[in-house]
Amino acid sequence: MLTQEQVSLNSSSIEREVLLSVRNLRVWFELRRFGFGIVGHVRAVDGVSFDLHRGEAIAVVGESGCGKSSLMRTILGLHRPTEGQVLFEGKDIHALGRDGMRWYRSQVGYVQQDPYGALPPFMNVERILEEPLLIAGVRDRRERQDRIRRVLEEVKLFPVEDYLGKFPHMLSGGQQQRVVIARAMILNPKLIVADEPVSMLDASVRVEILKLLRSLQERHNLAFLYITHDLSTVKYFSERIFVMYAGRLIEKAPIRSLLEHPLHPYTHALLAATSDPDAENARRFKEVPPGEPPSLVKPPNGCRFHPRCNRMIQGLCEVQEPPEFEPYPAHLTSCWLYKE
Amino acid sequence: MDQNKKLLRIENLVLYFNTTQGPVQAVDGVNFELDANRAVVILGESGCGKSSLAKAILRLLPRNAGAYSGHIYLEGKDIMSLSEEEFRQNIRWAAISMVPQAAMNALNPVIRVGDQVAEPAMIHLGVDKAEAFSLVQKMFQHVGVPADFISRYPFELSGGMRQRVAIAMALVTSPKLIILDEPTSALDVLTQANIFNVLKRIKKELGTSFILITHDIATSSELADDVAVMYAGQIVERADADRFFHEPLHPYSRMLMASVPRLRADQEPEFISGQPPSLISPPTGCRFAERCPLRFAKCDEAPPVFEVDGRKVRCWKYA
Numbered sequence: 001m002l003t004q005e006q007v008s009l010n011s012s013s014i015e016r017e018v019l020l021s022v023r024n025l026r027v028w029f030e031l032r033r034f035g036f037g038i039v040g041h042v043r044a045v046d047g048v049s050f051d052l053h054r055g056e057a058i059a060v061v062g063e064s065g066c067g068k069s070s071l072m073r074t075i076l077g078l079h080r081p082t083e084g085q086v087l088f089e090g091k092d093i094h095a096l097g098r099d100g101m102r103w104y105r106s107q108v109g110y111v112q113q114d115p116y117g118a119l120p121p122f123m124n125v126e127r128i129l130e131e132p133l134l135i136a137g138v139r140d141r142r143e144r145q146d147r148i149r150r151v152l153e154e155v156k157l158f159p160v161e162d163y164l165g166k167f168p169h170m171l172s173g174g175q176q177q178r179v180v181i182a183r184a185m186i187l188n189p190k191l192i193v194a195d196e197p198v199s200m201l202d203a204s205v206r207v208e209i210l211k212l213l214r215s216l217q218e219r220h221n222l223a224f225l226y227i228t229h230d231l232s233t234v235k236y237f238s239e240r241i242f243v244m245y246a247g248r249l250i251e252k253a254p255i256r257s258l259l260e261h262p263l264h265p266y267t268h269a270l271l272a273a274t275s276d277p278d279a280e281n282a283r284r285f286k287e288v289p290p291g292e293p294p295s296l297v298k299p300p301n302g303c304r305f306h307p308r309c310n311r312m313i314q315g316l317c318e319v320q321e322p323p324e325f326e327p328y329p330a331h332l333t334s335c336w337l338y339k340e
Numbered sequence: 341m342d343q344n345k346k347l348l349r350i351e352n353l354v355l356y357f358n359t360t361q362g363p364v365q366a367v368d369g370v371n372f373e374l375d376a377n378r379a380v381v382i383l384g385e386s387g388c389g390k391s392s393l394a395k396a397i398l399r400l401l402p403r404n405a406g407a408y409s410g411h412i413y414l415e416g417k418d419i420m421s422l423s424e425e426e427f428r429q430n431i432r433w434a435a436i437s438m439v440p441q442a443a444m445n446a447l448n449p450v451i452r453v454g455d456q457v458a459e460p461a462m463i464h465l466g467v468d469k470a471e472a473f474s475l476v477q478k479m480f481q482h483v484g485v486p487a488d489f490i491s492r493y494p495f496e497l498s499g500g501m502r503q504r505v506a507i508a509m510a511l512v513t514s515p516k517l518i519i520l521d522e523p524t525s526a527l528d529v530l531t532q533a534n535i536f537n538v539l540k541r542i543k544k545e546l547g548t549s550f551i552l553i554t555h556d557i558a559t560s561s562e563l564a565d566d567v568a569v570m571y572a573g574q575i576v577e578r579a580d581a582d583r584f585f586h587e588p589l590h591p592y593s594r595m596l597m598a599s600v601p602r603l604r605a606d607q608e609p610e611f612i613s614g615q616p617p618s619l620i621s622p623p624t625g626c627r628f629a630e631r632c633p634l635r636f637a638k639c640d641e642a643p644p645v646f647e648v649d650g651r652k653v654r655c656w657k658y659a
Binding site for chain 2: 064203206211230236271272273276278288
C-alpha cells in the first residue's frame with residue numbers, strides 16, 4: 001500500500017509545472033541498400049509520449065536495443081524526430097535556431113555511461129570544465145574559475161586544487177564520473193539526462209554516485225531522466241518509472257506502484273530476472289520469457305511482446321495494438337489484460 | 341577430510357607483475373579449496389586481483405609477470421610443477437577451461453562459430469572434425485544455442501547467444517572446472533537470468549565445478565555454493581553461500597553487502613568511502629584498516645586467517 005506521504009508526493013508531481021513534454025515521438029532510421037534506395041526503417045522510437053515535471057526524476061528501464069538511447073539522444077537534440085515533438089518549456093527544441101539550440105544545451109546536462117570515454121584524455125579537469133563556460137559565453141576568467149571551483153565542491157572533489165590539473169587517466173572511475181557530473185552541472189541546467197551513470201562503476205562506488213546525483217537533484221530542484229537497465233537502483237532515485245520495449249513505453253508508473261503491483265507481463269519478467277543477494281537463488285531456476293526482443297525493422301503486429309508472452313489473448317494481442325489502460329491511479333500500461 | 345579428494349586446492353598462490361614503479365602484488369598468498377561439482381564465487385572490486393587469480397590458476401601469464409609461486413593441486417596433483425608443454429596438453433582446456441571477460445566479443449569474427457567451438461575439442465581430445473562437430477552440437481544443446489547456428493558467424497548472433505557460444509567453447513572438452521570471469525556483466529537482465537539458468541543446468545547435468553569471478557554480488561548468488569571475498573590481492577573471507585549472504589563476517593564483506601541496492605527490501609544502500617590501497621606498496625597491517633569503521637590498535641599488524649565455525653576470515657576482530 002502507498003503511504004500517505006507517497007500519495008501526496010505523487011499528486012504534487014502531477015500539479016508541478018511541465019518542463020519537458022514528449023509528444024507522440026517517432027524516431028526512425030533509414031535502412032539503405034548500397035548507400036541509396038531506402039529498403040526499410042529501424043523504428044527505434046515508435047510513438048512515445050510523456051511529460052516530465054520540474055524537479056521530477058523519471059527512470060526509463062529497458063534492455064539494449066529497445067530504443068531508450070535513441071529516445072535520450074532525440075531529447076538531447078542529437079537526432080531529429082521522424083514524427084512528433086520534444087517540447088522544453090513549451091518550445092519545440094527541433095525548431096530552435098542556432099542560438100536557441102545553444103540556450104537549450106545550457107539547460108540540459110548529459111551524464112554519459114562510460115566516464116573515461118566521455119572525458120577528452122588530453123584536457124585536464126580545469127579545461128574540461130572551462131569548455132562549456134567558454135561556449136556559453138562566460139567571458140570573465142575570474143567568474144569561470146569561481147564556477148569551476150564551486151561545481152567541483154558540489155560533486156565533492158576537494159581539495160579542489162588537487163584535481164584542477166589532473167588528467168582523466170589519473171582519476172579513479174568514481175572520480176571520473178564526478179567530473180562528468182560536474183561538467184553536466186556547470187551551466188546550471190534544469191534537466192539532467194543520465195545514461196546508465198553507474199553501470200561501469202564498482203558496487204561500492206555505485207551507491208556513492210547515485211546518492212550524489214540525488215542530493216544534487218534535490219538541492220537544485222533538477223528534473224532527471226535516468227536511463228538504465230538495472231531495476232534495483234531505480235527506487236533509490238526516481239519517482240516514476242517507464243518500462244520501454246521495442247520502441248514503445250509499455251508501462252508508466254509511480255515507482256512504488258510498479259514494485260507493488262507490476263502490470264505488463266514484460267515488467268513481471270524484468271522484475272523476476274533481477275536478483276537480490278540471496279543464497280536461495282542458486283537452488284532455483286528463473287522464469288525467463290522465451291526468445292529475444294523483436295527486430296525494430298519489422299516489429300510484430302499488435303502488441304510487440306505477444307510472441308514471448310505467456311498470457312497472450314488469442315485473436316486480440318497479435319491483431320490489435322493495445323492502447324494505454326489505467327488500472328491504478330497514475331499507473332498506465334499498454335496491455336490488453338487490463339482492458340476495462 | 342581427505343585433502344586429496346578436493347578437486348582444487350590452492351596454497352599460498354602468488355602472482356606479481358613487474359612495473360617500472362616496482363612489483364604489483366596482484367595475487368598475494370591466496371589459499372582456497374573447491375570440491376567437485378561446486379561453485380565458488382570470487383567477489384571483489386576492480387583492481388583487487390580477482391582476474392589475475394584466474395590467470396594464475398590457468399598459467400596465462402602476461403609478459404611482465406614477476407614472482408609466480410605457490411601450489412595448485414588438481415585432484416591432489418600439483419600442477420604448478422608441470423612443464424609448460426605438459427600444462428598445455430593436460431590442464432589448460434583439458435581439465436580447466438575459462439570463459440574470459442567480455443567473451444562474447446572475443447570470438448573470431450571471420451570464423452564460423454561451430455569451427456571455433458570445435459577447435460579445442462580437436463586439439464585436446466584428438467578427435468576428427470566430424471566427431472568434434474557432434475560434440476559441438478551436443479554442447480550447443482546444453483547451452484541453448486539452436487543447432488543451425490553452428491555455421492553462422494559471430495556477427496549474426498545476439499550478445500546473449502555469443503556468450504552461450506563462449507560457454508560452449510569452454511565446455512566442449514568436458515573439463516572438470518570452468519573459470520568464469522564476469523560472464524554476464526555486459527548483458528541485459530533477461531539474458532543474464534538465461535545464462536545463469538544455463539550454468540545451473542550444466543552444473544546439475546554434467547557435474548562441472550565453477551569458479552565465478554565477479555563484482556556483482558546480487559547475481560553472484562545465482563550460482564554460488566561458496567564465497568571468497570578478495571581485497572587488495574588477498575582473500576579476506578571464505579564462507580558457504582548460505583551464511584555469507586545472510587551475514588558476512590569481515591567488515592569489508594559487510595560493507596560490500598550493504599552497498600547492494602535491493603529490489604525486494606527497503607534498506608538504504610551504504611557506500612564504502614576511500615579507495616583500495618595501491619598493490620605496489622600495500623599497507624603492512626590489515627589492508628582494509630584505512631577504510632574500516634571497526635579498526636583498533638591491533639590492525640596495524642597483518643591479521644592471520646581466523647576460523648569461525650568453519651568460515652575463514654582475515655580480521656583481528658575474530659582473534
